[in-house]
Every structure is written in structure tokens, then in C-alpha cells.
Amino acid sequence: MAIPWSYSLRNLWTRRLTTALTASGMALVVFVFAATLMLAEGLQRTLVATGSYDNVIVIRTSANSEVQSGVERDQAAIVESLPEVAVGAEGQPLLDKELVVLINLTKRGTTKPANVVIRGVGKAGLALRPQVQLIAGRMPRPGSDEVIAGKSIAERFQGGGIGERLRFGMRDWTVVGTFSAGTTGFNSEIWGDVDQLMQAFRRPVYSSVLFRLRDSSEFERVKSSIEHNPRLTLEAKRETRYYADQSEMMAKFLRILGLTLTVIFSLGAVIGAMITMYAAVANRVIEIGTLRALGFNRGSILTAFVLEALFLGLVGGLLGVACASFMQLITISTMNWQTFAELAFSFSLTIGIAVKSLAFSLVMGFVGGLLPAVRAARMNIVEALRAT
Amino acid sequence: MILKLIIRNAFRHRLRTILTVIGVAIAILAFGMLRTLVGLWYLGVERSSATRLITRNAISLVFPLPLSYLERIRGIAGVKSVSYGNWFGGIYIDEKHFFANEAVEPKSFLELYPEFVLSPEQREAFIRDRKGCIVGKRLADTYGWKPGDLITLRGTIFPGQWEFVLRGVYRGAERSTEERALFFHWDYLNETLKKTVPRRAGQVGFYVVGVTRPEVAAEVAEAVDRTFRNSLAETLTETERAFQLGFVSMTEAIMIAIQIVSYVVIVIIMVVAANTMAMTARERIAEYATLKSLGFGAGHIGIIVFGESLFISLMGGLLGVVLTFPAAQWIETELSQYFPYFSISMTTIGLDLAIACCVGGVAAVFPTWRGATIRIADGLRRIG
Numbered sequence: 222m223a224i225p226w227s228y229s230l231r232n233l234w235t236r237r238l239t240t241a242l243t244a245s246g247m248a249l250v251v252f253v254f255a256a257t258l259m260l261a262e263g264l265q266r267t268l269v270a271t272g273s274y275d276n277v278i279v280i281r282t283s284a285n286s287e288v289q290s291g292v293e294r295d296q297a298a299i300v301e302s303l304p305e306v307a308v309g310a311e312g313q314p315l316l317d318k319e320l321v322v323l324i325n326l327t328k329r330g331t332t333k334p335a336n337v338v339i340r341g342v343g344k345a346g347l348a349l350r351p352q353v354q355l356i357a358g359r360m361p362r363p364g365s366d367e368v369i370a371g372k373s374i375a376e377r378f379q380g381g382g383i384g385e386r387l388r389f390g391m392r393d394w395t396v397v398g399t400f401s402a403g404t405t406g407f408n409s410e411i412w413g414d415v416d417q418l419m420q421a422f423r424r425p426v427y428s429s430v431l432f433r434l435r436d437s438s439e440f441e442r443v444k445s446s447i448e449h450n451p452r453l454t455l456e457a458k459r460e461t462r463y464y465a466d467q468s469e470m471m472a473k474f475l476r477i478l479g480l481t482l483t484v485i486f487s488l489g490a491v492i493g494a495m496i497t498m499y500a501a502v503a504n505r506v507i508e509i510g511t512l513r514a515l516g517f518n519r520g521s522i523l524t525a526f527v528l529e530a531l532f533l534g535l536v537g538g539l540l541g542v543a544c545a546s547f548m549q550l551i552t553i554s555t556m557n558w559q560t561f562a563e564l565a566f567s568f569s570l571t572i573g574i575a576v577k578s579l580a581f582s583l584v585m586g587f588v589g590g591l592l593p594a595v596r597a598a599r600m601n602i603v604e605a606l607r608a609t
Numbered sequence: 610m611i612l613k614l615i616i617r618n619a620f621r622h623r624l625r626t627i628l629t630v631i632g633v634a635i636a637i638l639a640f641g642m643l644r645t646l647v648g649l650w651y652l653g654v655e656r657s658s659a660t661r662l663i664t665r666n667a668i669s670l671v672f673p674l675p676l677s678y679l680e681r682i683r684g685i686a687g688v689k690s691v692s693y694g695n696w697f698g699g700i701y702i703d704e705k706h707f708f709a710n711e712a713v714e715p716k717s718f719l720e721l722y723p724e725f726v727l728s729p730e731q732r733e734a735f736i737r738d739r740k741g742c743i744v745g746k747r748l749a750d751t752y753g754w755k756p757g758d759l760i761t762l763r764g765t766i767f768p769g770q771w772e773f774v775l776r777g778v779y780r781g782a783e784r785s786t787e788e789r790a791l792f793f794h795w796d797y798l799n800e801t802l803k804k805t806v807p808r809r810a811g812q813v814g815f816y817v818v819g820v821t822r823p824e825v826a827a828e829v830a831e832a833v834d835r836t837f838r839n840s841l842a843e844t845l846t847e848t849e850r851a852f853q854l855g856f857v858s859m860t861e862a863i864m865i866a867i868q869i870v871s872y873v874v875i876v877i878i879m880v881v882a883a884n885t886m887a888m889t890a891r892e893r894i895a896e897y898a899t900l901k902s903l904g905f906g907a908g909h910i911g912i913i914v915f916g917e918s919l920f921i922s923l924m925g926g927l928l929g930v931v932l933t934f935p936a937a938q939w940i941e942t943e944l945s946q947y948f949p950y951f952s953i954s955m956t957t958i959g960l961d962l963a964i965a966c967c968v969g970g971v972a973a974v975f976p977t978w979r980g981a982t983i984r985i986a987d988g989l990r991r992i993g
Contacts, residue, residue: 238887239884239887242880242881242883242884242887243884245880246877246880246881246884249873249876249877249880250877252873253870253873281768282768283700283763283768284765284766284768285704285765289671289698289765289766322668322669322672323668323669323670323671324668324669325667325668325669333855333858334855335859336669336670336859390668391839391841391843422672425808454768470704478867482639482870485635485638485639485874486639486874486877488632488635489632489635489636489874489877489878489881490877490881492628492629492631492632492635492881493632493877493880493881495628496625496628496629496632496884496885496888497884497888499624499628500625500888504892553862553863553866554862555859555860555861555862555863556856556859556860558860561670561671
């Protein structure tokens with residue numbers, strides 16, 4: 222014979238203030254838990270989505286990122302002649318030799334410089350990245366000192382908007398367009414003509430070569446033919462893999478931080494729940510005695526009180542996740558330590574994170590409520606009825 | 610009398626009080642730790658010297674400057690000495706074993722950085738051996754390196770396997786000095802580049818400029834940048850402090866998040882403590898009414914409730930502060946590779962206690978008000 226679950230719910234409703242306080246304490250913990258997971262997720266998404274699975278990026282062996290890499294012109298030509306490179310509609314290889322350098326730009330409204338990636342792209346640069354779309358202005362004319370800026374750059378940096386000018390490499394560059402790259406890392410880049418930029422920066426070598434595979438399953442073959450070729454000092458990675466590697470350190474840091482905070486906070490929240498549930502039991506000694514006298518057994522009493530704690534946790538969890546969902550409106554812009562370049566990413570809430578957070582809040586409620594519930598269940602009927 | 614009442618009252622519900630104290634202690638502990646972490650983030654800025662300037666390429670750090678700038682910088686008024694170097698960014702074993710490694714001109718570098726303390730014979734040995742390197746004590750301890758050992762780094766910016774002979778282990782003059790770095794001869798890097806990638810030889814990543822007095826730093830920085838304006842490699846010169854701060858501010862977003870979180874901690878304990886106090890007051894309404902009928906005023910009752918709340922959270926605060934020390938000690942030993950040291954400042958302890966008081970006060974507001982304003986008849990009638 223079980224006690225109806227509405228009994229547990231109504232008990233919470235009776236002590237509204239206490240329930241609200243405990244639940245909001247839990248909600249804060251769930252909020253922090255969810256927010257850190259969302260941040261790590263957002264970072265991962267931004268970087269993983271930046272690459273396409275069928276694209277291969279070629280950089281110098283043991284360079285960690287494009288910025289550190291250098292690919293000589295003759296080596297780039299060898300890569301271009303590989304049979305596995307896909308061919309476009311007009312018979313041109315879908316391959317782009319690119320230059321990637323960092324420049325200092327100042328954020329709008331501050332005097333603080335940040336490192337921004339500037340990418341010199343060729344004709345195939347856009348075709349290889351279907352996620353990149355021009356949203357305002359026009360494309361730069363080839364061979365001119367015109368550039369286009371990613372959405373995050375246009376918003377956040379001085380000189381990034383359309384019609385504004387940037388100065389680097391002893392020349393002035395005019396921004397003629399803004400492009401959007403969905404949620405990817407290209408939003409934090411500036412693109413220009415590769416030959417013009419190489420001139421300006423006096424860099425005789427490319428940074429990387431990007432190409433689409435003719436057939437996605439041929440990756441291993443092309444990788445070994447590039448890495449075992451004695452004339453080349455290059456390594457090949459799938460573009461998705463390359464960008465995932467770039468975020469490893471950051472994501473790990475965020476995960477460790479989130480985990481540590483969550484562990485510490487949840488202790489506090491569990492203690493809060495415990496205090497509330499102990500008080501709930503202490504206030505209802507006579508009630509519990511009456512229930513027992515009516516014939517409800519120990520198991521039902523235990524269940525009723527554990528349920529109450531679980532409800533408490535659920536309310537906290539729902540509140541916390543609801544607050545955390547608003548974090549999706551916020552974009553964080555920070556430096557990625559692995560590339561030293563500015564990167565903007567936002568919090569992203571997935572079903573998985575919501576479920577995890579709710580499960581976490583239920584566990585907190587359960588842990589906090591178990592001891593008091595056991596205490597309630599173990600009461601002696603006669604003494605409980607006698608209590609004042 | 611009142612104090613006795615407060616302490617007695619606090620321990621009437623022993624379990625609840627203990628739980629609350631633990632809750633407050635955990636939160637205070639977390640707050641102290643987070644605050645210390647944020648402080649460490651800015652450590653690099655704290656330990657910079659006011660008489661050193663860093664000159665780098667104006668475009669950004671990844672672009673080099675010609676070696677020929679050395680003499681021109683040296684000729685600028687107010688410059689005492691100049692050293693130069695390159696961030697090498699080599700990898701030892703794998704990416705996880707990260708430590709800073711730089712190619713520097715040894716003699717001038719050690720002069721400019723007196724905080725790296727070497728014994729005279731080790732210093733001599735390092736300067737004489739072109740393949741020599743020095744490492745900080747903490748780093749040497751981590752890998753068990755002794756002078757004479759061979760250390761191999763895999764170059765990322767400068768490809769290849771680079772071998773160095775350990776010639777000295779330096780100690781930091783101060784506690785905050787970076788003891789997890791490796792320095793080797795810039796000449797060794799340059800000679801190798803001449804053979805492998807000649808176009809990259811004769812280039813330095815940064816110049817360190819020592820000025821005669823801190824007051825002339827701004828002028829000298831201005832003069833250096835003016836000297837190279839409109840040349841192929843324009844420079845950007847700033848004090849070491851500003852240079853470090855630039856790096857730190859790039860990751861500021863994360864720091865701000867941590868700071869927000871440390872305030873959220875405080876809100877959470879406020880909620881827990883307020884909850885305890887609300888319950889306590891609810892249970893004792895009848896008592897307050899009885900006390901009032903005996904002639905105690907609203908002020909008395911207010912003090913009793915308020916005092917109890919303060920007492921509980923201060924106990925929690927003290928426990929938290931006491932726990933902070935072993936926790937910091939543990940972090941210092943376990944995570945020594947990340948932090949040079951992890952010690953709690955007096956400011957943090959003061960803040961901890963101030964927060965504990967604040968929590969106690971805020972938690973008591975509502976119950977105090979209820980206890981003080983309860984009407985006797987209502988209080989006695991109520992069955993809590």
C-alpha cells in the first residue's frame with residue numbers, strides 16, 4: 222500500500238518559503254553545472270563544425286597549427302598533383318593554398334589588442350567551405366587590397382565593419398564584405414587574397430594546403446602518400462580532426478573546472494536539501510505516527526519522503542536548466558591558447574546536457590533526502606503519536 | 610546572558626547547525642580557492658619589472674624582427690642593455706608536458722633577469738657551451754634532470770629534433786619567479802637555421818630592453834617605435850607588465866566567468882543559511898511570544914535571532930579558513946606543475962570572514978523581523 226504521491230507534493234507546497242530557498246540553492250548548482258557543460262560543448266561544436274569531414278588539411282610536420290606551419294611552393298605543387306584531389310565543375314582542382322597569420326587588432330570600445338587570424342585564400346577557398354556565406358557587402362576583387370571579415374570580427378573589432386579600413390603590412394586594406402560561417406571558428410577570421418597578403422607580409426611560403434577528397438574513403442591512402450614522400454615534410458589531417466585537436470586544451474580546462482566546481486557546490490546543495498528534509502520530518506512526527514497507525518508500512522513512509530526530496534531536486538533542476546538556457550544568448554570571445562588566436566563561441570544547450578543536469582539534480586535530492594527519510598521510516602509508532 | 614542564550618540556542622538542533630556550519634565552510638573554502646586561482650592568473654603581471662621593455666613586431670608576435678635592430682636600439686638614450694630571443698615552443702615528449710622554452714642571448718639575458726639565480730660556475734658553463742641550456746629548479750625536479758644531462762625537444766615553430774646539454778639549474782630569487790622554463794643559446798638556433806632554412810636566420814622574436822630608470826620607460830618605448838616607423842618591420846614596444854597583461858586580458862573572459870562563479874557560491878550559502886534560520890524562527894514563534902509576554906522587547910528578540918545566525922555562519926567561516934590551508938598545501942604539492950605556488954593571502958582570509966558575517970546577517974533579516982514584530986497573541990496561538 223503506497224502513500225499517494227500528491228502527499229509529497231502538497232508537503233512541499235505547504236512550506237513554500239523553505240521549498241523555494243532549497244530549490245533555488247539547488248537551481249544555482251545545476252545552473253553552474255549546466256553552464257560549464259554548455260560552454261565546453263559550444264567550444265567543441267564551434268571547432269569541430271569548422272572543418273568538413275571530406276576536406277584534408279596539409280601542414281608542416283610537427284607544426285601544431287596553421288600559424289606555425291610553412292609549406293614551400295614546390296611542396297604545395299606536389300600536393301596539388303595528387304590524384305586523390307577532387308576536381309571542380311570547370312576542371313580545376315578543389316584545392317586551396319592558403320596563408321594564415323596573426324595580426325593585432327583592437328576590440329571596439331577598448332584599447333586592448335587581441336590576436337586575430339587573417340587568412341589569405343585563393344579561388345577555391347569559398348568552394349571548399351560551404352558553411353561560409355557572404356551576408357553583407359561583396360567579395361573582394363582578386364589582386365586588390367580588399368578583404369572580407371567574419372561576423373564576430375565585424376561586430377567586435379575596430380576596423381572590421383564594411384567600409385572600414387585596417388592597416389597592416391605597411392598597407393591599408395578596405396573591408397568590403399562581412400561573411401557568416403554559421404557557428405564555426407571562421408567567424409573570427411579575416412579573409413583576403415592570398416598573393417596580395419603574401420606580398421604584404423613578405424612571406425615566400427604558404428601556411429597550409431586544403432583540398433577536398435575525390436572519395437572520402439581514400440583519406441588513409443592520401444595521408445600515407447603525403448607523409449611518406451621523401452620530398453615532402455608535411456602531414457595531412459582530416460579538417461574535422463585538425464580543428465578538434467585545436468580545442469583539446471581549452472575543452473579539457475573547461476571540463477576540469479566545471480567538474481571541480483560542481484563537486485564542491487553539490488556538497489553545499491545536498492546539505493541544504495538535508496537540512497530541509499530533516500526539518501520536514503521533525504515537524505511531522507505526529508503525522509508520520511498517524512500514517513503508520515493507519516497501516517502504511519515503513520517502506521511507504523520511506524518512499525513518500527524520498528519522493529518529496531526528489532521533487533525538490535526536480536524543481537531545482539528545472540529552474541537551473543531554464544536559467545541556463547538563457548545563457549545561449551551570450552557569446553564568449555577569448556584567446557585559444559593552442560593557436561594564440563581570438564575565438565568566439567557561445568554556450569550551447571543540448572538535450573543531453575539538459576538530461577544530465579536534471580539527473581544530477583535528482584541525485585542531489587536523493588542523497589540529501591535519503592537519511593531523513595530513513596529516520597522517518599524508523600520511527601516508533603507509539604512514541605511518534607505521543608510527540609508534541 | 611544574551612550571548613549564552615545565543616550559543617545555547619544555536620546548539621539546540623545540533624545536526625542542523627552542524628550541517629549549516631559545514632555548508633558555509635565548504636562555500637568559504639571554495640571562494641578562497643577560486644580567488645587565489647584568479648590571483649595566480651595575474652601572477653605573470655605581478656612579477657614583471659618596471660625597468661624592462663619588450664619590443665616585438667607590430668603586426669603580431671608571430672612575425673620576427675631583424676637582428677640588425679640590436680645596435681640601433683642600443684643607441685637610444687635611456688637604454689641600459691638589450692637582450693633578444695625567440696619563443697621556441699619546443700615539445701618535450703608530448704604536448705601534455707608543456708613548459709616555456711626560449712632561445713636567448715645568454716649573457717645579456719641573465720643580466721637583465723637577475724631573478725634567475727645561477728651559481729657562478731654554472732653560469733660560466735652555460736655561457737661557454739653553445740649547445741648548453743639552463744632550466745628552473747621546479748622543472749629539473751619534475752623530470753629529475755641533473756647538469757650534464759641531454760635534453761631533446763621537438764621543434765614546432767623550428768622543425769627538427771633539438772638536443773641541449775643541461776649546464777645549470779636556476780633558482781628563482783622570489784617565490785613568484787617562473788621556475789618552469791628552459792633557456793638556451795640563440796646562436797645555436799640561428800646557426801642551425803642558416804644551414805636548414807636560410808631565409809629564417811638572423812631574425813629574432815623579441816628584444817628585451819633594460820632602461821636606466823622606470824621613469825624613462827615610456828619615452829624609450831616611444832623612441833624605439835619611432836626609430837623603426839615605416840620600415841619593413843615596424844615595432845611595438847611596451848613595458849613587460851603591459852606585455853604580460855595583454856596575454857592575460859585575452860583570456861579574461863574565462864577569468865570573469867570564474868569570478869562570477871565565486872560570487873554564485875556566496876549566494877548559494879546565503880540560501881542554505883537563510884533556510885536554516887527561517888526554520889529556526891518558524892519553530893520558535895511560540896517561544897518568542899512567551900519571551901515577549903515576560904517583558905522582553907523586540908530588540909532583545911532581534912538580537913537573539915540575529916546573533917544566532919551570525920554565530921553559526923562565523924563558525925562556518927572560521928572552519929572554512931582553517932580548511933583552506935591544508936587544501937592549498939595539497940594543491941601546491943599535487944598541481945605544482947601548473948602553479949609556482951598556491952598560498953592564501955591575508956586579504957583573502959579577511960574577505961572570507963567578511964563574507965561569513967555578511968551571510969549571517971542576510972540570512973537573519975527575515976527571521977529577525979518576524980521574531981521582533983510577532984504579536985503575542987498570534988504567537989501563542991500558533992502551533993508550529
